[in-house]
Amino acid sequence: MEHSSWMEEQTAQTRERLARIEEIHAELADAQAVGRSPDNQVTARITGHGRLAEVEIAAHALSRGDAEALGRAVVTAVNAAFAAAQTMNRERMAEVVDFSTYDAMLEQLRTPDPADGSPPPVIGY
Numbered sequence: 001m002e003h004s005s006w007m008e009e010q011t012a013q014t015r016e017r018l019a020r021i022e023e024i025h026a027e028l029a030d031a032q033a034v035g036r037s038p039d040n041q042v043t044a045r046i047t048g049h050g051r052l053a054e055v056e057i058a059a060h061a062l063s064r065g066d067a068e069a070l071g072r073a074v075v076t077a078v079n080a081a082f083a084a085a086q087t088m089n090r091e092r093m094a095e096v097v098d099f100s101t102y103d104a105m106l107e108q109l110r111t112p113d114p115a116d117g118s119p120p121p122v123i124g125y
Contacts, residue, residue: 020096025049033088035080037073044074044081048089052078 028048035044041061045054055078061070090099112118 017096021093024092024095028089028092031088033081033084035077035082035084037077037080039073042070042073042077044077046078046081046085048085048092050082050085050089052081 031048032045032053033048035046036042041058043054043056044052047053055074057070057074061073064070093099
């Protein structure tokens with residue numbers, strides 16, 4: 001294959017991939033991920049773009065009068081919703097993005113340093 005032909009093909013594939021990423025990004029604007037507290041008293045919804053859209057608190061949860069427990073339930077529900085949104089986004093983007101190199105690098109960063117046994121840095125996704 002001629003060099004310019006190969007470049008044109010690569011450019012076309014990249015444009016197609018970018019167009020699909022833009023489509024997925026637009027679709028995720030309307031998507032929502034849900035998280036709940038273990039007792040199902042609090043439900044949180046996160047948009048596919050990572051914005052907190054809604055927090056629902058059961059009426060009887062308010063009447064308990066335990067503000068600390070309610071606060072923990074809200075945090076748990078919101079964190080669960082964020083985790084679900086990350087999973088949703090990753091699954092959708094995996095259609096066009098190969099995460100294997102990224103995953104391998106993260107695994108290396110999460111592995112303690114054998115020289116000094118220091119813990120891995122706090123890294124997420």
